[in-house]
Amino acid sequence: MQSVDSAAEQAEFDRKIAEEQKIEPTDWMPDDYRKNLIRQMSQHAHSEVIGMQPEGNWITRAPTLRRKAVLLAKVQDEAGHGLYLYSATETLGISRSELIDALQTGKAKYASIFNYPTLSWADVGAIGWLVDGAAIVNQISLQRTSYGPYSRAMIRICKEESFHQRQGYEIMYALAKGTPEQKQMAQDAMNRFWWPSLMMFGPHDSESAHSGRSMKWKIKRQSNDDLRQKFIDQTVPQIEVLGLEMPDPEIKWNEERGHYDSGEINWEEFYQVINGSGPCNHQRIKHHKAAHDNGEWVREAVRAYRAKQNQKAAESAA
Amino acid sequence: MSQEHLAVYEVFVRSARGLDHKHVGSLHAESPEHALMYARDCYIRRSEGVSIWVVESKNITASQEEDTENFVDPMDDKPYRHATHYVLPDSVNNM
Numbered sequence: 512m513q514s515v516d517s518a519a520e521q522a523e524f525d526r527k528i529a530e531e532q533k534i535e536p537t538d539w540m541p542d543d544y545r546k547n548l549i550r551q552m553s554q555h556a557h558s559e560v561i562g563m564q565p566e567g568n569w570i571t572r573a574p575t576l577r578r579k580a581v582l583l584a585k586v587q588d589e590a591g592h593g594l595y596l597y598s599a600t601e602t603l604g605i606s607r608s609e610l611i612d613a614l615q616t617g618k619a620k621y622a623s624i625f626n627y628p629t630l631s632w633a634d635v636g637a638i639g640w641l642v643d644g645a646a647i648v649n650q651i652s653l654q655r656t657s658y659g660p661y662s663r664a665m666i667r668i669c670k671e672e673s674f675h676q677r678q679g680y681e682i683m684y685a686l687a688k689g690t691p692e693q694k695q696m697a698q699d700a701m702n703r704f705w706w707p708s709l710m711m712f713g714p715h716d717s718e719s720a721h722s723g724r725s726m727k728w729k730i731k732r733q734s735n736d737d738l739r740q741k742f743i744d745q746t747v748p749q750i751e752v753l754g755l756e757m758p759d760p761e762i763k764w765n766e767e768r769g770h771y772d773s774g775e776i777n778w779e780e781f782y783q784v785i786n787g788s789g790p791c792n793h794q795r796i797k798h799h800k801a802a803h804d805n806g807e808w809v810r811e812a813v814r815a816y817r818a819k820q821n822q823k824a825a826e827s828a829a
Numbered sequence: 830m831s832q833e834h835l836a837v838y839e840v841f842v843r844s845a846r847g848l849d850h851k852h853v854g855s856l857h858a859e860s861p862e863h864a865l866m867y868a869r870d871c872y873i874r875r876s877e878g879v880s881i882w883v884v885e886s887k888n889i890t891a892s893q894e895e896d897t898e899n900f901v902d903p904m905d906d907k908p909y910r911h912a913t914h915y916v917l918p919d920s921v922n923n924m
């Protein structure tokens with residue numbers, strides 16, 4: 512049975528949600544709301560960080576100095592996005608080390624698309640265009656999420672995302688208008704990243720384990736299928752401009768719906784990859800652990816510096 | 830006791846849920862709790878805010894505006910970090 516207090520708190524929380532008010536860190540919130548946010552926000556943060564690996568793979572092999580500088584700047588932005596999101600998640604009362612631990616032990620997930628390899632330079636273009644493009648559709652919607660710190664992080668991130676998709680498309684455009692071999696590279700990269708990009712929006716609404724409650728709490732503002740449709744509708748004309756073949760033969764304008772129809776996603780592949788059997792799952796976590804362990808000396812130096820400063824302050828106070 | 834011996838507090842007000850706290854001014858107070866009350870009395874008398882932060886001014890570490898040039902590099906030599914740098918065909922330029 513609920514106590515009178517918690518019933519009143521719940522009612523107050525429900526009122527704020529109903530009135531489109533944001534929930535702020537010091538407000539009372541239901542345990543499940545907090546848990547749900549920690550799950551979604553940390554998954555988002557991990558995706559920003561793990562997502563640096565497939566692109567980082569091409570920094571040293573970018574075809575020109577300009578492309579290299581652009582890619583470096585983009586990957587650097589993603590590290591920053593990870594930081595904004597980890598900090599926002601920490602306002603819910605969980606520590607950074609708990610979050611990192613959950614990632615490294617597989618308790619927390621990240622976007623399954625980053626478990627695919629980047630086989631050619633064209634993949635860097637396809638990722639910027641399609642993967643960042645899909646992420647932007649999702650993130651624009653999340654600017655209106657009910658949790659204040661998450662919403663503010665999304666607004667900041669969306670501003671910085673603006674160039675990510677455009678640089679990707681620019682790479683694709685250059686290749687698609689280049690030699691037949693280059694055009695084939697672009698086609699191949701798009702074909703491989705198309706389906707995993709659609710999977711980024713998650714299972715169908717009817718199958719999604721967390722969707723109902725997340726929508727009720729206004730953590731999510733639009734359903735997986737609605738966001739996915741939005742992405743397809745905006746991307747098909749971009750494929751036409753590139754002059755590439757559609758990655759899905761079933762893509763067709765549906766006059767009646769006012770949307771593009773498209774083929775069914777291979778959900779078996781989706782669940783396999785998300786549950787650890789994708790081409791690069793093992794490598795991604797292994798690399799994350801190695802990078803984290805290699806950084807231990809930095810964290811140690813920071814702690815030593817803090818201890819020394821504290822000691823100095825204590826001595827001068829004495 | 831003269832005002833000068835009281836600590837200075839900076840006051841930040843959140844005007845509506847979902848927005849950042851914004852600096853609105855400062856005041857003198859004998860404790861953080863009192864600073865909060867004075868801020869309430871002084872700065873949000875016309876429903877200007879839903880939440881107040883007070884921070885003792887001496888606890889704020891600030892950059893110096895005169896140093897901005899050396900301290901903050903806007904990296905104007907890297908125009909490719911902005912969306913406008915990329916020239917795309919008109920029909921997809923809303924990306």
Ligand SMILES: [Fe+2]
Nearest residue numbers: 559588589592
């Ligand atoms: Fe990002």
Ligand SMILES: [Fe+2]
Nearest residue numbers: 589643672675
């Ligand atoms: Fe991005």
